[in-house]
Amino acid sequence: MEENDHSIIRAVLTGDKEAYGKLVVRHSPTVFRVAFRITGDEADAEEVVQEAFLRGYQKLESFESRSEFGTWIYRIAVNCALNMKNKRQPAANYQIAEDADPTQHQVQVADTAADPERLLLSQEIEALQARAMQRLTPTERTAFILRHMEARSTEEIAATLHIAPNSAKQAVFRAVQKLRRGLAPLRVNA
Structure with missing residues (x-):
């Protein structure tokens, strides 16, 4: 039987740091998908995935168990992707040339x-x-x-x-x- 996210989080918080990898494997596809859709770049999306899971690990103690880990890490990933997008495209770059006839x-x-x-x-x-x-x-x-x-x-x-x-x-x-x-x-x- 597969462990649920909450039991994995408890294991990480009680000292089993390797257990966090199970969460990464489980939620990486969803996090990558949204990161790619926001950034539009595969390398940037991979960087967002790494940053989101790193931030998630660092803030795992603040995770409230009444919510779902997937939703929580998803929010972190969206914020990371938006931050990256803003850094890569400053406001001055939002003007788009009109090529269409x-x-x-x-x-x-x-x-x-x-x-x-x-x-x-x-x-x-x-x-x-x-x-x-x-x-x-x-x-x-x-x-x-x-x-x-x-x-x-x-x-x-x-x-x-x-x-x-x-x-x-x-x-x-x-x-x-x-x-x-x-x-x-x-x-x-x-």
């Missing part, structure tokens, strides 16, 4: 074969999506990722970002509105 209102998709045109179109769509995500504030981006990619509740988003639940809802709403505007060139008229 404003007269282009439709995107024609080629057949399912991966020919050069389709590959180019996929690259253009990815670039448009990336630009749209970059236009979001760090709070909006994280709230959007947590809600629509990680399926987290408004309360979890609010707790993770240290904001009121209403502010979390507004951040998700603003993100969705900005993304819709940013991805408008992808709409196909039916």
Whole structure:
């Protein structure tokens, strides 16, 4: 039978420092996934995972056993990822050059074969999506990722970002509105 997180934490706190590795192995995939979605870079995401688990280990005594370790380490990881993102992209770098043709209102998709045109179109769509995500504030981006990619509740988003639940809802709403505007060139008229 697999040990639960709380029993592993008790073991770590009573001197079995090696037991923490079980928590790392168990929760690393989730932490990496959210870190990668926030940072957009695999190496940065790996660094966030290491930093989050290091901070978690250092603050393990402050962990309140009434909550879940997974949620707690997830919050630490989100904060680490946001900190890294802010360090890597100072406020002055948030201006995005407009490359999209404003007269282009439709995107024609080629057949399912991966020919050069389709590959180019996929690259253009990815670039448009990336630009749209970059236009979001760090709070909006994280709230959007947590809600629509990680399926987290408004309360979890609010707790993770240290904001009121209403502010979390507004951040998700603003993100969705900005993304819709940013991805408008992808709409196909039916």
